[in-house]
Each structure stands twice: as structure tokens, then as C-alpha cells.
Amino acid sequence: MKHRTAGLGMFPCGRCGHRSNLGPSQQPGGLYLGAVRSAGTDVNRIHDWYCKSERWKRLMVDRVLPDVLEGVDLEGRVLEIGPGPGLVTAALLEYGVSDLTTVEIDPEAAERLRSRYGSRVAVHTGSAAALPLPDGSVDVVVCCTMLHHVPTASEQDGILSECRRVLAPGGVLVGSDSKTSLRLRVFHLWDTHNPVDPASLEARLAGAGFDRVLVTEFDKRFLFRAAAPA
Ligand SMILES: C[S@@+](CC[C@H](N)C(=O)[O-])C[C@H]1O[C@@H](n2cnc3c(N)ncnc32)[C@H](O)[C@@H]1O
Numbered sequence: 001m002k003h004r005t006a007g008l009g010m011f012p013c014g015r016c017g018h019r020s021n022l023g024p025s026q027q028p029g030g031l032y033l034g035a036v037r038s039a040g041t042d043v044n045r046i047h048d049w050y051c052k053s054e055r056w057k058r059l060m061v062d063r064v065l066p067d068v069l070e071g072v073d074l075e076g077r078v079l080e081i082g083p084g085p086g087l088v089t090a091a092l093l094e095y096g097v098s099d100l101t102t103v104e105i106d107p108e109a110a111e112r113l114r115s116r117y118g119s120r121v122a123v124h125t126g127s128a129a130a131l132p133l134p135d136g137s138v139d140v141v142v143c144c145t146m147l148h149h150v151p152t153a154s155e156q157d158g159i160l161s162e163c164r165r166v167l168a169p170g171g172v173l174v175g176s177d178s179k180t181s182l183r184l185r186v187f188h189l190w191d192t193h194n195p196v197d198p199a200s201l202e203a204r205l206a207g208a209g210f211d212r213v214l215v216t217e218f219d220k221r222f223l224f225r226a227a228a229p230a
Contacts, residue, residue, distance in 0.1 A: 076139030082146025
């Protein structure tokens with residue numbers, strides 16, 4: 001089955017099997033906290049390792065991202081929020097994006113991206129809830145696997161509003177995230193974990209000022225896209 005929305009392309013139905021993620025975490029630190037939590041980040045060490053792994057690359061970059069980006073014009077100014085270890089960043093460059101900015105809250109992850117890409121990517125350290133970019137200054141925002149790392153729904157909504165603010169008229173926000181599961185909750189022990197309910201996302205995107213909103217659910221994940229009014 002294909003899901004179509006005017007002017008925003010379509011998502012082919014597929015099986016996007018995500019094997020990790022989920023569960024309201026923010027669990028208190030315990031005996032294993034030092035062992036699993038990465039220094040300077042809200043992403044635990046297992047998670048950090050997984051997000052750099054060949055396995056994640058095969059799933060995220062080879063299977064999910066092509067659907068996220070289907071029909072999206074990447075020739076303009078592209079912003080990626082929450083790039084983490086940068087597998088999606090690398091893929092965006094491979095897709096031919098030549099004007100790429102990222103905003104990453106974890107200073108160490110941001111510094112790694114800076115060292116890796118130099119002037120090819122403008123890397124900002126900070127929260128996507130306060131994007132350091134002018135109104136209407138980007139054409140596409142890419143938001144993959146990051147919203148569930150944002151601790152509160154109001155901060156998530158703030159990020160959606162910021163994405164809307166920085167998008168030029170007709171620009172698009174595209175992204176993906178994981179649905180909740182026990183496995184994902186375990187995976188996020190000592191991580192921030194605040195899963196987005198895909199059933200509520202359409203209204204939340206509309207509330208942030210987007211139109212032509214499309215949320216497509218699969219077994220383990222959902223994709224979303226929404227346009228800034230033209
Ligand atoms: C699981 S990683 C996702 C990495 C990459 N986008 C991917 O899909 O492989 C989530 C990233 O979002 C970052 N993050 C969390 N909250 C953020 C915020 N408010 N602003 C920017 N980045 C944030 C985390 O530090 C982490 O690097």
C-alpha cells in the first residue's frame with residue numbers, strides 16, 4: 001500500500017524493522033550507570049555504539065532513509081537535527097546535499113562531526129528547541145530517531161515549532177522515529193526516552209503550524225513529513 005499526500009511525495013509501505021529503542025526512561029542512575037552511560041550525552045554507551053554500527057546503517061540508511069527522503073528535493077539548504085554519530089549526515093552528503101547544517105545537543109558528538117566533515121557541514125552545538133538559524137532559512141529539515149530523546153512533550157513541540165520557523169515557505173520537515181516496545185525501553189535504560197505517539201503527531205505538527213501533514217505507521221516505526229505553508 002502506498003500513502004500519498006499532495007505535493008509531499010509518498011511513503012512506500014515496507015517492513016522497517018527496528019530492533020532497539022523505547023520506553024519512558026530517565027531512569028535514576030544505578031549500579032550500572034557509569035558502565036552504560038556515555039560521557040557528556042543523554043545516549044547510553046550501548047545506544048551510542050548501536051547508532052554507529054553497521055547494523056544501524058543497514059536499517060536506517062539503507063531501508064528507512066530512502067522512504068523518509070522519497071521525492072524530497074535535496075538541492076537547497078538542508079538542516080539535520082540530532083545527528084548523533086552521523087550516519088544520516090554521511091548519507092545526506094552521499095545523496096548530494098551540498099548545503100548541510102546540523103544541530104546536535106551533545107557537545108562531544110557535535111565535535112566529532114566537526115572534525116570529520118570540516119567545512120562540508122556547518123555543525124552547531126545546541127538544542128533544536130532553540131535553533132540558531134533565521135526564520136525561513138532552510139528548505140528541508142531532517143529529523144531521524146531523535147524526538148524520543150527529547151525529555152518532555154512540550155520540548156518536542158518546541159522543536160517542531162522551531163523546525164516550522166526556520167523552514168522557508170513550502171519547505172518540508174521529514175523524519176522517522178521508533179514506536180514503543182519493551183525491547184526499546186530496555187535499550188534506553190539510563191537514556192532519555194520519551195517516545196512520541198504517532199497517533200498524536202499529526203495534530204502536533206498541525207499545531208506547530210505545518211500543513212500537508214503525513215504520518216505513516218509501520219510495525220516498529222513511523223515516518224512523518226509536513227510542509228511549511230507556501
Ligand atoms: C539516537 S540519536 C540519532 C542519530 C541519528 N539521527 C540517526 O538516526 O542515526 C539521537 C540524537 O539526538 C540528539 N538530541 C537529543 N535531544 C536533542 C535536542 N534537543 N537538540 C538536538 N539534538 C538532540 C542526541 O544527543 C543524539 O545524538
